[in-house]
Amino acid sequence: MSDVATEIKVPVVPAELVREPLVQNNRSFGWISDRVSAITEGKVPKWWWAAFIPSLCLLGLLGAMLFYQITTGVGVWGNHHPTMWGWDIINFVWWIGIGHAGTLISAILFLMRQRWRTAVNRAAEAMTIFAVMCAGIYPGVHVGRVWFDWWLFPIPTYQGLWPQFRSPLMWDVFAVSTYFTVSVLFWYVGLIPDLATMRDRAKTKVKQFIYGFFALGWTGSNRHWSNYEKAYLILAGLSTPLVLSVHSIVSLDFAVSQLPGWHTTIFPPYFVAGAVFSGFGMVLTLLIPLRSMCHLEDIITMRHIDVMCKVTLATGCIVSYAYVMEFIIAWYSGSAMEKFHFMNRALGPMWWGWVMMMSCNMIVPQLFWFKKVRSNLVLVFIMSIFVNIGMWFERFVIVVVGLYREFLPSNWGYYKPTWVDICTFLGTFGLFFTMFLLFMRFLPMIAVSEVKGVTPEADPHHPSAGGHGNGGKH
Amino acid sequence: MSAIFPKWTNKLPLMVIVGGLLTVIAVTAGVWYYFTPKYFRVGYQPIQPVSFSHATHAGQLGIDCRYCHSMVEKSWFSNIPASSTCMNCHNQVLKDDPRLALVRESAASGKPIPWVQIHRVPDFVYFNHAVHVNRGISCVECHGRIDQMEEVYHSKPLSMSFCLDCHNNPAAKVRPADKITDLGWTPSPDPAIAAQTQAQYGKKFVHDFRVESLNNCSACHR
Numbered sequence: 290m291s292d293v294a295t296e297i298k299v300p301v302v303p304a305e306l307v308r309e310p311l312v313q314n315n316r317s318f319g320w321i322s323d324r325v326s327a328i329t330e331g332k333v334p335k336w337w338w339a340a341f342i343p344s345l346c347l348l349g350l351l352g353a354m355l356f357y358q359i360t361t362g363v364g365v366w367g368n369h370h371p372t373m374w375g376w377d378i379i380n381f382v383w384w385i386g387i388g389h390a391g392t393l394i395s396a397i398l399f400l401m402r403q404r405w406r407t408a409v410n411r412a413a414e415a416m417t418i419f420a421v422m423c424a425g426i427y428p429g430v431h432v433g434r435v436w437f438d439w440w441l442f443p444i445p446t447y448q449g450l451w452p453q454f455r456s457p458l459m460w461d462v463f464a465v466s467t468y469f470t471v472s473v474l475f476w477y478v479g480l481i482p483d484l485a486t487m488r489d490r491a492k493t494k495v496k497q498f499i500y501g502f503f504a505l506g507w508t509g510s511n512r513h514w515s516n517y518e519k520a521y522l523i524l525a526g527l528s529t530p531l532v533l534s535v536h537s538i539v540s541l542d543f544a545v546s547q548l549p550g551w552h553t554t555i556f557p558p559y560f561v562a563g564a565v566f567s568g569f570g571m572v573l574t575l576l577i578p579l580r581s582m583c584h585l586e587d588i589i590t591m592r593h594i595d596v597m598c599k600v601t602l603a604t605g606c607i608v609s610y611a612y613v614m615e616f617i618i619a620w621y622s623g624s625a626m627e628k629f630h631f632m633n634r635a636l637g638p639m640w641w642g643w644v645m646m647m648s649c650n651m652i653v654p655q656l657f658w659f660k661k662v663r664s665n666l667v668l669v670f671i672m673s674i675f676v677n678i679g680m681w682f683e684r685f686v687i688v689v690v691g692l693y694r695e696f697l698p699s700n701w702g703y704y705k706p707t708w709v710d711i712c713t714f715l716g717t718f719g720l721f722f723t724m725f726l727l728f729m730r731f732l733p734m735i736a737v738s739e740v741k742g743v744t745p746e747a748d749p750h751h752p753s754a755g756g757h758g759n760g761g762k763h
Numbered sequence: 764m765s766a767i768f769p770k771w772t773n774k775l776p777l778m779v780i781v782g783g784l785l786t787v788i789a790v791t792a793g794v795w796y797y798f799t800p801k802y803f804r805v806g807y808q809p810i811q812p813v814s815f816s817h818a819t820h821a822g823q824l825g826i827d828c829r830y831c832h833s834m835v836e837k838s839w840f841s842n843i844p845a846s847s848t849c850m851n852c853h854n855q856v857l858k859d860d861p862r863l864a865l866v867r868e869s870a871a872s873g874k875p876i877p878w879v880q881i882h883r884v885p886d887f888v889y890f891n892h893a894v895h896v897n898r899g900i901s902c903v904e905c906h907g908r909i910d911q912m913e914e915v916y917h918s919k920p921l922s923m924s925f926c927l928d929c930h931n932n933p934a935a936k937v938r939p940a941d942k943i944t945d946l947g948w949t950p951s952p953d954p955a956i957a958a959q960t961q962a963q964y965g966k967k968f969v970h971d972f973r974v975e976s977l978n979n980c981s982a983c984h985r
Binding site for chain 1: 773795799800801920923925
């Protein structure tokens with residue numbers, strides 16, 4: 290052993306491997322708290338009212354349409370033989386799909402230690418919950434007699450009547466209600482430390498009481514954090530299979546039937562990829578305007594947008610593969626009906642639905658291969674809307690095009706939505722945006738405590754750690 | 764920072780959980796007990812315009828059900844007898860009894876006695892009396908011991924699960940065709956032997972009477 294003390298070698302990270310920081314401009318803990326809380330504490334901005342009032346009007350429209358539909362009957366929709374499923378199921382699947390980005394970001398990315406998720410997970414989870422609420426309306430009213438909705442659940446009654454457990458529609462009830470419950474729990478547990486921050490910053494007694502009530506007496510003690518981390522990890526574990534199961538089961542609504550174009554084994558993975566694709570589309574649509582409206586550019590950085598564009602591209606490629614594979618399987622199956630269905634999908638009277646789907650979901654996302662496109666916010670915003678449109682048309686192609694020309698040509702028909710269909714759909718946007726705007730006004734839109742955890746000063750080995758007097762305060 | 768909540772609120776989560784659980788149990792138990800035909804239909808006994816005693820006529824005198832309800836084997840509907848049926852006997856028996864004034868008046872004028880219906884199934888249920896009594900299902904299965912009732916009351920729930928109990932396993936209820944209106948009949952006075960005999964002959968009757976006991980929705984909801 291040499292008695293000369295060896296020098297401790299600190300490995301130097303090469304410049305090209307240094308990652309861009311997740312919070313830019315070396316923002317301090319205090320700045321993050323102030324900036325995020327400012328959205329809920331400051332004066333209500335004009336743009337908020339400008340968005341909230343139309344949303345509320347659309348929500349009223351939803352109420353009116355549901356009242357009209359419930360009091361009159363399902364006949365007010367365009368669902369008619371042979372297209373017995375129309376906009377109701379399309380919109381159900383569309384909204385449920387949108388929700389998937391939230392669970393993916395909050396659960397799977399958490400388990401995979403993707404630290405960039407912290408900036409977007411709160412808003413994405415809220416989006417999930419509100420999207421599932423919009424989706425949940427449709428099966429509820431689609432049954433026609435809403436006062437019998439409780440028959441969806443297996444409750445022992447004097448009728449001795451049980452739901453059909455072999456039906457995927459029944460599995461849907463369990464899948465969607467579990468998904469909603471776990472999503473709400475996950476969202477709420479994640480909110481607790483931030484609710485305590487809101488409580489501590491609150492100026493009025495009422496605010497203190499309300500935030501304090503929901504903060505469940507959080508003090509930020511070591512024991513609280515330890516329990517919190519455990520609960521969050523468990524919920525992430527519970528949610529992870531749900532990301533895959535919910536849309537798989539939604540796809541079984543179609544795949545378990547025996548219609549050409551529906552009866553395919555590719556549906557579950559293809560639906561899940563499509564759901565994540567549409568979900569990230571919606572996250573981008575929401576967050577790109579919000580980050581500049583709320584001045585969150587240092588928290589939701591260009592790196593976040595870039596990563597989300599890449600996820601959109603990846604899932605877009607998976608659905609594109611599925612679209613092409615469906616045609617190949619139709620040819621390979623040798624089934625005349627299957628072949629006819631896919632010819633009809635591309636060349637039949639509703640060819641425009643297929644063209645919309647292919648161009649929005651297959652061609653548009655390919656632009657995300659280019660760094661220039663990913664860093665152009667206007668372009669990304671427009672493309673994210675195209676993703677939403679494309680995914681709506683995907684469900685249109687599956688539901689309506691799958692039904693309107695079935696086995697017997699004498700049963701062929703056409704499908705047109707009624708004004709009630711259209712207004713109900715617009716109304717669900719009212720519900721979604723009303724809820725989202727209320728959420729961002731009254732709750733911290735960014736997971737404050739978690740974002741602090743990914744700043745350089747949170748790393749105990751970082752030179753600037755402990756340098757800030759404010760560091761100990763969460 | 765001063766405390767926003769008093770100290771007792773530390774117990775609030777526990778109270779909410781326990782209270783919530785108790786509420787759920789109470790609501791479930793309440794619905795389970797009260798929201799069933801077993802609770803709100805069994806025991807219904809309206810006052811009839813004539814205090815006709817089934818116990819006397821069907822029980823004590825042993826008049827067969829079909830003497831009055833004569834269409835039960837041919838029709839989906841078990842008819843209420845016309846007043847003239849009553850007068851077959853009562854033109855001689857108790858012919859001046861004041862309790863029968865309404866019956867005599869009805870028979871003379873042809874205006875029916877306004878009996879109050881007790882057993883009824885909803886409009887969306889199709890029930891056929893003839894099909895049941897011709898295939899070994901006794902009156903007693905749905906109406907109870909009418910032959911022991913002074914005034915008739917609703918004695919069975921007639922709920923959907925009540926129907927399904929028998930439709931799922933008709934062999935437990937079918938009996939010989941000539942014992943349909945013998946309300947007190949059992950295969951044997953000894954319950955153990957009765958159960959054994961029923962098990963033995965039930966299947967045979969189901970086969971011989973061609974009992975189908977359909978379980979599909981449209982069997983009853985047409």
